[in-house]
Amino acid sequence: PANAWILYRSARTHEFKAREGCPAVPQADISKVIGQLWRDETPEVRRFWEGEAQRAKARHRQLYPG
Template structure:
């Protein structure tokens, strides 16, 4: 800022001889200072050079930094989710053509027909996962999406429900 045009040109010539490539002064608008360097050095820093006609200097502009969003913390699984996770692959192996929606419907029916002991076992596993989750993320608080943010799902057709009933009967048999 304090150097006159002749001094700036002198420094630029010395630096250009050292580097063996053209150099230029650029004013950094974000940090309110000047840089002397090869044009490629400015681009390497993630910015751009702007040369406004009639302006006394080239301007170095930083790219705006993207705000870092914290990683979404997953909800702890409930008893049914653990049950589904454990049994999903066996049903898919029995019926490779079945969709995930149909698998969920089949497993939902199987879950509802399970004994109290089996359901209590998965409830105990879910409580352990919940306690582990609480230790890992002490400040976690579930925040459901607003109704306007929820994804709309297509209503299942009656054909789908009869097909999954047949699949459930095949798997339980």
């Protein structure tokens, strides 16, 4: 299952592409921008994404026990 960073990056990538209107931006450039956003996020936002990651992990455990 995806960790907090991956979930955050995925959500922000969709926002970034919609806002910029340019899906041709290289993923490496998008990752750099979103990486800086992640580093600048508040502890509350990081906790939210950590919770999302825990829920994804629990769903994965239910779907694929053992």
